[in-house]
Amino acid sequence: MIPIMMQSEQLTDAYIQMSFIRAFEHRLNELFLQGLIAGTTHLCVGQEACAVGVCQALKAEDCLFSNHRGHGHLLARGADPGRVMAEIFGSPRGYAGGRGGSQHMAIGDLNFMGTHGITAGTIPLAVGCALHKKLRREPGVAVVFFGDGAIGEGIFHESLNMAAIWKVPVLFVCENNQYAMSTAFRKISPVAHVVDRASAYNMEAHRVDGNDVEAVHELVAEIRGGIAEQPHAVLLELDTYRVSGHSRGDPCVYRSREEEAHWLALDPLARCRRRLEEEVAWDDAREAALREEIGSRLKAAEAFAREESY
């Protein structure tokens, strides 16, 4: 297979999306801290390259599932930021009419079949979606995002086992952000990497730097092509870091400032920007223009989200 290379427009687009997602999450955090949003939320700051790299490499007929930390996945798939924010505000304009909140959104038009508050709960749904595709000979791949913590659930095992024996077209994307809430991955896994689980299912598996959007995009494009050609299940591990706390008001006492600094140096946005400087001579002027555009898109989204309420 010829390796798939990302085009520079795609890279630029990825950078724009990632920047937008980060700004979206930061703004949400402010709104939460101001007490303007009820309930809880889980931000994906630091993991933007996972969402964007994967979603950019998928096709319209692919079906997506996500977890509690799904804003980035939704936005990268093309969700309207106003409606995502509206949902988080509990507005009737939200993707679930304000019933779902931050953890529960679905967008049928984008084949985004749902995020979910039960850890690992969407993994079997993706297998079921893939089984449907196989039985009904429908095109596309089922893709599910989940975290390193989801590996602990029995349903992860059952799902991978059945996906493997039935050879259904499904891509399991594990964002290993090193923590499940306060629990370090190394504390709850006897093996070093999520991909080390794949041999138990005789499953194709890949591990890649999840903070490198190009690497993610290219690998996913290749995997996706392979699945589309010959349906099967693949496990993909994206190494990344949950820069924010787990949810609102987590002071992260369970990890060191050194570790945080180490990962900050691997920030996916900064790295993508450096690549853009090489590829398309991205400069401060374009960056400033982007910031401005993002600012106004965010304002519009927020205005839309806050205009109507129950």
Added chain:
Amino acid sequence: MIPIMMQSEQLTDAYIQMSFIRAFEHRLNELFLQGLIAGTTHLCVGQEACAVGVCQALKAEDCLFSNHRGHGHLLARGADPGRVMAEIFGSPRGYAGGRGGSQHMAIGDLNFMGTHGITAGTIPLAVGCALHKKLRREPGVAVVFFGDGAIGEGIFHESLNMAAIWKVPVLFVCENNQYAMSTAFRKISPVAHVVDRASAYNMEAHRVDGNDVEAVHELVAEIRGGIAEQPHAVLLELDTYRVSGHSRGDPCVYRSREEEAHWLALDPLARCRRRLEEEVAWDDAREAALREEIGSRLKAAEAFAREESY
């Protein structure tokens, strides 16, 4: 570590036990077919070397758990055949007062903590038992018997994962008898052997001919010693064959007579008898005496079991 060799008295004893278990199961089958026993039952004909080889190598302080196919495990641990049969008859004299039936027995005095009708359901109980031993510094190893079908359950995965990270003294004994009901192991497992799952948990694992009682005994004695020395979890796969149908009245349409013949040639009793002929000059006279003794023990057990009822 010096390899542990089975003594010839042990081998003789193993043969006697295995012969008794087989006769017990055959008699049960007759009683079921005569309609004298209600409910259902799962016989372990063909798997006697697993039960006897494992139990003989364990110590009194070890705690055992089993599954729906537990008569052999119970008897090999030293259960009173009369009370086992009484339980299957639903008698007040049974180990669970007739409440449990064939699938539910426990014998505290033997540290036999329970058989169970929910597939894979005792696997986490063994981990909990081992956790208790570790926390309270109590001696012994927790041992759980389960079938190849139990691998499909999520709780298998959760249990092995936690046992591995906590390093609790537990031995997971999978009797791979090639079938879960009508379902061939190869149809529901993407990997060839149960032990191929162990790498996902970075777990010590062994696979051995489960129809060779000596091999089972010697390996388990060694594993048990290792766990007692330094608590950890071990997965053991015993290759064997479910000679009987799954439960009462299963005509085994899902497998071939050739396959059955292949395994019949590997019969654990016949093999053990050949070894005894070499080791202790076992002959037809001793065999006849054994048959007689077993016959009268079985009669006594049955009489005990049928004497009292609700």
Added chain:
Amino acid sequence: MRELSMSAAIREALAQILQERPEAFLIGEDIGVYGGAFKTTSGFVDQFGSDRVIDTPISEAGFVSIAAGAALMGSHPIVEIMFMDFLALAFDGIINVAVKWREIYGPEYAMPMIVRAPAGAGRSYGPTHSQSFEGLLQNVPRLTICCPSNPADAASLLLGAMALREPVIFIEHKALYARKGMVPEILTPGAIGRAGIVRRGTDLTIVAYGRQVPIALQAAEQLAAEGIDCEVIDLRTVKPLDTEAIISSIQRTGRGMSLEESPIIGGIGSEIAAVIMEHAFDYLEAPFARLGAAEQAIPCNPKLEEQCFPTIATVAAKARDLVAY
């Protein structure tokens, strides 16, 4: 009309569904060449192929949620849980997934699926193979639960459950599989949520479902000889409950009792009692009574097992008490 056992009627309804509905498939343990633990799918894998009759590993939680995922895409899976006791492993998929997606996201996100579960006692299968969870599951918002009592209803409710395009728990009492009954030549979908009055009477209403229906009818026969004229309601679906049928019967008889397969505390009878209290209070001449499974694990021994459930004798005794109240 012809005479069929309940398992034969179910088998025929399933075959009809597979024939008529390309989006339907069966999924569960040993339902292929083995034909299911109760033989309700025997021969299907040859007839419909292994894409429509899918054998699974022993992974109840997994395949219930996998079915939900397929349902979300437009499939209409029919899941077989070998014994209802094992559904306890898959409650998350029912409670947090199958009924919720539609509630949260709207009707285009429905997960139409039927979960068939052989359940109940009477066959000495012991404490982990004899339970019936309708009492417990009725507390799950908007979950539909069918409990047929005879071959004709089993077939028509199964087709009705398909027509509903919602998650449905379909409880088949193991002790009824071999029971025969008249079944129409052509199977048609029955209404979900509609009870049937299977015996008319004026003195007392017995509300039952599943294998309790024949017990109620036999008790009613016996009581008739004593001059007590019982009406017997077969619920058919325990959720939604046909409150109208129950209330109007109680308004006529003034007295009633429920028979159920679940434990009494928090069971179907408690719900019925509460509904009657709310809607027929002024018509009641005696307190509504509940009979059901004993508050214990169901024993294997046939006599002990029988003592855990309503019998003709205990039903008749309770009826006499109520009439004498």
Added chain:
Amino acid sequence: MRELSMSAAIREALAQILQERPEAFLIGEDIGVYGGAFKTTSGFVDQFGSDRVIDTPISEAGFVSIAAGAALMGSHPIVEIMFMDFLALAFDGIINVAVKWREIYGPEYAMPMIVRAPAGAGRSYGPTHSQSFEGLLQNVPRLTICCPSNPADAASLLLGAMALREPVIFIEHKALYARKGMVPEILTPGAIGRAGIVRRGTDLTIVAYGRQVPIALQAAEQLAAEGIDCEVIDLRTVKPLDTEAIISSIQRTGRGMSLEESPIIGGIGSEIAAVIMEHAFDYLEAPFARLGAAEQAIPCNPKLEEQCFPTIATVAAKARDLVAY
């Protein structure tokens, strides 16, 4: 006496248990250095060590059954399920294991364990983080279920649950954690299965538990001003139900209603209604009424969420209806 929040009272009771009972340990997700999602175990891992405060992977089914296995050996685990919604993943361990071993094998095989579960709505956590399963779980034979409504009861019921040496589901309403109340200097075990009359009254009995108790009391205040004198019963444990307390109150008031956190159908109120029907029928002057969670997924939006549950206004309105009946 001193004033404590419910979470502080629970934390103190847990610390006391860990100090006094070497066989006790805590197990659950993020209960160590994180101190639990609701901070009820904060600081414990430093104080008691990681052998007594065990962080797990996200494996609810596994660690509930692992706890049961340890309990069988003589440990007395206290499990924390981060949100009760996740207990749906572990029902097998409760239904088919924890309560059954003792039932099948006898008292020496008991599995003494407490499963603590933060539950209930009111904090906009949405459809998978707001449920309360007591309605559903009451149908499990011989399972004990505690639902404290205030700090003092939370502490005494926790100690009482330990003394019971049985599997206990201990439901902590999330919306009550921060609420303060007076707590005795020395914590002692409370009786399991005993309700408290938290307000005496003569016109109407309101039976409530958990966060519905303050709602009942506030409604009672409001109704008192209108001349309706309510008695309020705090169940404390919803199973076993203190039927005596309920019946004797209804015998005095002749009217009553239940407030609950579970959905109404098959809920705690249905059981109470059925019990009252059976034992206080002749004293009833109006049908017993039920208020509880709406028959739907619990929405995230605070207003929609509130509409799903009893409020002071709906309670008062229902009370007026009953008195006017």
